[in-house]
Amino acid sequence: MVKKLLKGNEAFAEAAIRAGCEGFFGYPITPSTEFLEHMAKRMPELGRGFVQAESEVAAINMVYGAACTGKRAMTASSSPGISLMMEGISYIAGTEVPAVIVNVMRGGPGLGNIAPSQGDYNQMVKGGGHGDYFPIVLAPASVQEAIDYITLAFDLADKYRSLVFVIVDGNLGQMMEPAELPPMRDLDFITPEWAVDGETEGRERRFLSSIYIDPKDEEVTNIRLLRRKLEIEKNEILYHTEEIDDAEIVIVAFGTAGRVASTAVRQARQEGIKVGLFRPITLSPFPYKEIEKLADQAKSMLVAEMNTGMMLDDVSLSVKGKIPIEFYGRMGGITPFPDEILDEIRRINNSPPTDTDFNAREAWLDRLELIIEGEN
Amino acid sequence: MTETSIIISGFGGQGTLFAGQLLAYAAMDYGKEVTWIPSYGPEMRGGTARCIVIISDEKIGSPVARNPFAVIAMNVPSVNMYEPLVAPGGYMIINESLVDQKIERTDIQPIYIPGNDIAKELGNIRITNMVMIGALLELVQVLPVDELKKALDSHIPERHRGTLPINFEAIERGAKFVQEVLAEKV
CATH class of the missing domain: 3.40.50.970 (Thiamin diphosphate (ThDP)-binding fold, Pyr/PP domains)
Structure with missing residues (x-):
């Protein structure tokens, strides 16, 4: 070896x-x-x-x-x-x-x-x-x-x-x-x-x-x-996908957030939830077209990042309002645990979002405040 | 999922990071997937030092876990920090030499092992970490205990080769302690 x-x-x-x-x-x-x-x-x-x-x-x-x-x-x-x-x-x-x-x-x-x-x-x-x-x-x-x-x-x-x-x-x-x-x-x-x-x-x-x-x-x-x-x-566009073919929920996440999401995707699949992961490797050039194609197939997306939703904007540009996009992020030097992403997947699976024009960041901040409260 | 997360936590200088690395080497050599991440905060000597090791049969996603399956707690702060976090059905291996308290949870299995005392008995307090991971692998059978010895043999720096026998003994003593505790319970 x-x-x-x-x-x-x-x-x-x-x-x-x-x-x-x-x-x-x-x-x-x-x-x-x-x-x-x-x-x-x-x-x-x-x-x-x-x-x-x-x-x-x-x-x-x-x-x-x-x-x-x-x-x-x-x-x-x-x-x-x-x-x-x-x-x-x-x-x-x-x-x-x-x-x-x-x-x-x-x-x-x-x-x-x-x-x-x-x-x-x-x-x-x-x-x-x-x-x-x-x-x-x-x-x-x-x-x-x-x-x-x-x-x-x-x-x-x-x-x-x-x-x-x-x-x-x-x-x-x-x-x-x-x-x-x-x-x-x-x-x-x-x-x-x-x-x-x-x-x-x-x-x-x-x-x-x-x-x-x-x-x-x-x-x-x-x-x-x-x-x-x-x-x-x-x-030169590069990306990695997991469980994407029949995914109704597509998570878009890069780097460590992508790895954490990968664990959550595997756990959610065991629960029978059709979720997949799209992990951009080139953030520039950004895989706009590849993500747009997924928007034609999936019912919703979840962007997960270790920031305030910076890539979320690029995913929104890709999706062109075709399907709702949700966001989950941790900031300040905190790495999310897989269960946080899993909870988001379950939430989206239980009550699939329909509004393509809502403020994903604001909704996430409201949820995040409760999560942080629970952690303390 | 066949994934085992292990946290090794103690004071800086107790060899927690190295114990985790040895576990990672052993897992890799045994053909498992593995990740090792240290806490790298602005700590000083005597501050806390901990690492998380994840061992799996599949490619590892998250290198961090909120609820570790097993925790080696080398000191009191580590027990206090991780008792609430260990996954139900999981394990805590507690260094009884420095920890004068019992855990309250009943849904996880504790092992109280006098790590420092065993190491002192063997002649070197610095091998407490080896006693503890010997105990860990006897309890949490994610790898055979012997894999630790093989990994130590393969990866120990040449200048420390002379310490191999005492390290092997420490690993064996940790494992034997757990065997005896488990035998008593049966």
Whole structure:
């Protein structure tokens, strides 16, 4: 058996190394610190670049610089650290250089806490930095998936000269699970034709920047970025389903919330409830069409998240009012237990919602307050 | 569902996280699905340290469980925290050396085991955690007790290899204690 019991953050870092990451620049923050620690140990061993920067702002600009050379570069941080990086992230997007950023999300806003959360959905999926740009966002739900999708993240970043975020919550960063790492990739990448690699003879000067002083030039860039986004939407959508074929209730949940929902779905199936799970893996590009198709088949949906219902908005856009959507979320760094989702499934099964135009968030908040009261 | 959730809870330094990891290694090596999650709050030495291990025959969804099937409570706060939460029909393995109280619930089975005393008798108080998980697996037969020894043998860092015999003994003593308690009840 080649599977080993691997700790999330360490496995993610090793996966990045094996995918050919040649430069890591970061600043420690719980619950992602073990990622940086693993890099600190391994990268110098391999003769690759590692810098613990003086701040997140410095770290992301080091990633920017390294990415401009055409080498695979990355950082990993956690929510407040990612916020600090936003200016550099926008510059990376504007310069169209590939970079991979891992966000091990924690409770917020503000300093918040170090407990697991999915509260950065909007920041990650909708951009976060200034200007028109469209990062690819991957949301794995297990240590193995995180290993696989960090590898994919580098390939997608190179393919589309794009920013790729891999977002997990503190649970995945901290947990151990049996998983298998891929073999070490040879560093035989061909230097891209745009890279500033120090070569001075035999070719034209190369220049990388996010400055387009003439609005006409900026608009050309905006169009190019948008065309690329549309191409990514066509090619790269990923998702996972369970028990979906005859499902009358479809749960949509990503990452850890998706795992928790998976347990609830299995329990509900044992009670004879026709419920299935749709777990988006690419949050950007979002699987709008796939969810719309499910809306033609199912009677209702339940979106479950560890935030205030950020993905709920994207699911609503997908469903186009065809069927009612309910919401259940926990916030603040609290991970829902499977029985909370199971209770929601039972409730929806017992009295199926019919109104497609009601405020799912408001109804959920009323229920949640009673649940919290019961817990205390 | 063939899924067993186990919480190991105690003071920092009592080896709860390592005991959980060993259980996870044993489960993996035995061909089971397994997850291990520590509490990673801003705790200091002497604060609480706990982890949850889920062992299953199927792919594991939720890595957390509200009502664990079994709890190893290494100290008083752990007993107080988890007595209300253990699933009905579940188990509590309580470190009697540090816990001078009985649980009130009658729908779960407690085992009071003098973990620290047994470990001291064997010559090292730091192997209390091994006594406790030996007891756990004898009680909750999710894996054979011997799998713990195999896992320890396979995964122990080289520098600690010398401690294998005493760790094995601790696991066996924990298991034997439970055998005797169960035999008395019959």
